[in-house]
Amino acid sequence: MAxxxxxxxxxxxxxxxxxxxxxxxxxxxxxxxxxxCKEKQCTLIRIGGMSDHLHMLVAIRPDIAVSEFMKVLKTETSKWLKSQKSKFPMFNGWANGYAAFTYCERDKEMIRHYIMNQKVHHRGVEFRSEYESMLAEWSLDPKTDLFLKDDD
Structure with a gap:
């Protein structure tokens, strides 16, 4: 058994x-x-964010593709948020795409803490800057990334 x-x-x-x-x-x-996450037998370690974006640290089972996990998550949460119009009156859907970065056990606490402190972090940093820093950390070029492209 693996x-x-x-x-x-x-x-x-x-x-x-x-x-x-x-x-x-x-x-x-x-x-x-x-x-x-519980329904998919995955472990949500931490979730947090701001009014325009979310972060989560999650352990996804190896037999579930992260692309499928996110496709269904975004679809289901979009339906739910729209059904809660009195609580989320400005919600019009999720942007196309997402970013997913893998981490090992020794980094788990650092990422959990980072997500937990999103409100403090974003007092001085806009989401675009935060995301571009994440790309740089992974040696990815923000100019070739379509995640921040405005949706039609």
Whole structure:
């Protein structure tokens, strides 16, 4: 039997980076995402974010492709958020794509702490700058990345 642990730091944003995830009700969204992870038998270690984007650290089972995991997660949360219009009146959907970075066990606490402190972090850093720094850390060129491209 194989033993595989895959930790993903996944980042995704709202359509056109609209500030539509209300701080007052964000925990309800996080609880919904936690339920999705449990249903998929994946472990949500930490979730957090801002009104225009989310971060999560999650251990995804090796038999589930991260692309499929995120496709379904974004579809289901979009439906749920739209059904909660009184709590998330500005939500119009998620932007295309996401970013997923893998980490090992020894980095787990660092990433968990980073996600936990998103509100403090973003007092001085815009999402675009944060994301471009993440790309640089992984030696990726932001000019070739389509994740921040405005949605039609």
């Amino acid at each position: 033993h595989v642990v895959l930790y993903y730091h996944i980042v995704w944003r709202t359509k056109r980076s609209e500030h539509s995830i209300t701080e007052e009700y964000e925990r309800e969204l996080y609880a919904y995402i936690h339920g999705y």
